[in-house]
Amino acid sequence: MINFLIDDICAGSFSLDDRHIIGRTDSAFYIEKLPDEFQTYAKGLNQSTISSSKLLLNIFSEEFSANEGWVSAKNLYANFIFREKSREGISIGENDADIRDAERDRLKIFADLIT
């Protein structure tokens, strides 16, 4: 599967200036043209194509579901969402730069904790 993805990425044109964004454009594969061993990862989809990121997610979904790190990160994120909903937070149209910076600094702690 990885070979398949890498070959797809390398099929594009390369330039030295764009080496930091190699494969940045997500590819989409026709499900019916996928190799047989990958057909199982594209099951249950209504559209005829599947993106490479979706394919990757489906491949490693089982691995992650049993992973402690991922489970705890998911719980922390859910906890954060719950706390933020109960708290009166900053409005989207807030223009005060100081308030926005303070809010971002507070959220940075959560982000670091989750990652």
Next chain:
Amino acid sequence: MPKALVKSLIHADQRFHEKLLNHKFTQNWTIEQIRDARVSLLKLLCVTRLLMPMLTALADKKPSQQEIWVLGLILSTLLKSASALSQEILVESFSGADSDFQKRVQEKEKLERIQNRTKTFKTRKPTHHVRSRSADTTPIDLKLLISPQEARKKRELEKTRKAVADLEFDDDAFSKILNEGKKALEENDQIRQAQTNINDFSIDDIEQIEKMLTDQLQQELISLIPDGEFIPDRHETLPESTADSITPINSTVNPATPTAEKTAETNDI
């Protein structure tokens, strides 16, 4: 991080590395540029295509401002930590690769190092410290520096020049002193001559001077007489008054004069 994912990333890196070395557009890339591309691919696979979609799937369909900010901050933190992770994966990938592939990469690296060394040799900056021109100093060029033998010769030449200059200076001083001495002697002679002249000065000389002066006066008076008139003999034609007025300095005093009378009176008293 699941082990299967790490293994997949290592495998992906090996494959991508091989592709980069063989690809017609990328085979001339340097090891450093290939390394950048490999790190970029690992970040893409791990963060952009896997972890971030998984996290965004957890978010609400209509996320709040805080949620959007948190997701953005998580993405930036993941990318940072992925850089550190990718370094370890690159090492693992290289150590787990085929020996032929490893040799190929090492040869490429060696060749690049030699090329860089020759390139830097051609355009190498001077290793020694060069002071800035603002300090009013010229940079030292080793080619312009003289050899020790030349320096020794130069020093000897300077020494002899200095010694000759000292001698010349002494000659000048000596000639000056001589000139001064000569001048002093001449002055002494002149003074001595003047003293002898003063000592030799007598009454005859005074008479001579008197005679000269009377002759001069007579000539002046003659020049005052208009042209065409009879010019008598020098001693006879002179008017009496004029002749009386000219009295020799050393002539005897006339007793008829009032001064003579006065002196006679005083003698009587």
